[in-house]
Amino acid sequence: MEGEIFKKEILDFEDNYLSPYAAKNGQARRERETAHPFRGPYSRDRDHILYSGSFRRYVGKTQVIYFSTSFDEQLSNRSIHTLQVSQIARSIGKAIKLNLDLIEAIALGHDLGHAPFGHDGEEILQEICRERKIGLFFHNLHSLRIVDKLADSCRGMNLTFQVRDGILSHDGEINEKYLKPNRSKTEADLIDYGRKKSQGEKASILPATLEGCVVRMSDAISFVGQDLEDAIRIGILKKDELPEKIKKELGESNTAIINSLVTDLIINSYHHDEIIYSSNIAERVFELKQFNVERIYQNSKLKAKKTKLKNDFRYLFNKFAEDLKKDNEDSLIFKEWIFNRGKNKGANYVNSNLSEQIVIDYIASMTDRYFYNTYIKYKK
Known part of the structure; x- marks a missing residue:
């Protein structure tokens, strides 16, 4: 009181x-x-x-x-x-x-x-x-x-x-x-x-x-x-x-x-x-x-790099959308994003959102450097 x-x-x-x-x-x-x-x-x-x-x-x-x-x-x-x-x-x-x-x-x-x-x-x-x-x-x-x-x-x-x-x-x-x-x-x-x-x-x-x-x-x-x-x-x-x-x-x-x-x-x-x-x-x-x-x-x-940037964004988007479709749990979108979204490895988050929205959420969360390093990791 x-x-x-x-x-x-x-x-x-x-x-x-x-x-x-x-x-x-x-x-x-x-x-x-x-x-x-x-x-x-x-x-x-x-x-x-x-x-x-x-x-x-x-x-x-x-x-x-x-x-x-x-x-x-x-x-x-x-x-x-x-x-x-x-x-x-x-x-x-x-x-x-x-x-x-x-x-x-x-x-x-x-x-x-x-x-x-x-x-x-x-x-x-x-x-x-x-x-x-x-x-x-x-x-x-x-x-x-x-x-x-x-x-x-x-x-x-x-x-x-x-x-x-x-x-x-x-x-x-x-x-x-x-x-x-x-x-x-x-x-x-x-x-x-x-x-x-x-x-x-x-x-x-x-x-x-x-x-x-x-x-x-x-x-x-x-x-x-x-x-x-x-x-x-x-x-x-x-x-x-x-x-x-x-x-x-x-x-x-x-x-x-x-x-x-x-x-x-x-x-x-x-x-x-x-x-x-x-x-x-x-x-x-x-x-x-x-x-x-x-x-x-x-x-x-x-703006010189914007065209390349568009290609990089699309590459990562398509890569992670495919990983979601295949349920590839080795992908970074699972290990560093979805599994941090709550109980049961983010099951509720996955089940209540379109897969495309999940990928947008993940990419939007990235810093410039993280985005670049992720792109390099997968593009090798």
Whole structure:
């Protein structure tokens, strides 16, 4: 009883400090209720994500440049990106009095479902899914699949609705001047969005919390300047090629760009139930994103290996699909994936999923290096 009073005092103190627009600890809901003597629901979700295997694999997954750590360990990877999203979102959330535990949990979990080799890997898996006529692969859908279905030997993490919603709704690649949460969202809305998106239909989604909106904006803030600096570092861009308006109003370095965008969001969002840029800054952000698309993401030097990468993905997919069909338990898909999916060597996982989906799950879990080494092992 003393522990319950102690916990209530802690959480009430936190909730009373927060903005009226913040997500309160007392509003959190999850499928299977659990208790802890003094920790709040979102802090437990954050730590569950932080100590997961999927989080540890962030460090080996590419952000933009393939095998970046093999030739320059200062270039960004998925781990650095995720931690930067978290810190940027915390800075904004602290200034406007939002729930920092919820922000951190969403930020740390938002990219768990990314495939190896960044968005190129994601696009290749989508092509394979189309060919096999199964639900399309998108990293935000797969992030939710990991925390709901695949983590903890297929028991799932049992995260709160608010964290799960933020992970699913995090897309930072959309150009948005402002975000206002859709507080009426239900579990049915998440399911409907996932169904439409996986079937290739047009689907849009807004976060259910202001904290989710902050993470979504912070996702873009974290990569627009960092990708620019990485491109300059490897020599595919020069700093003086950046348009003058962007340099003047946002800055020329990642640090300056982050500072400009975070400051603008805080000033314009304070005491509002929305996260909003000033019109001028929003315009510059959209211009910088487009500049990055044209000069970095579509750069022929970076895309030179994509054709080979497609062949490598298809080779491994076909190899593991055949191993599943033949029940080849010597295959890595059994030894290093299926047998770790729960009791009876992952029998429930195998019986409740299409074989193609199991292969997609396995390949998506790989780091860049693991993928490469696996390909070499079988291609010898």
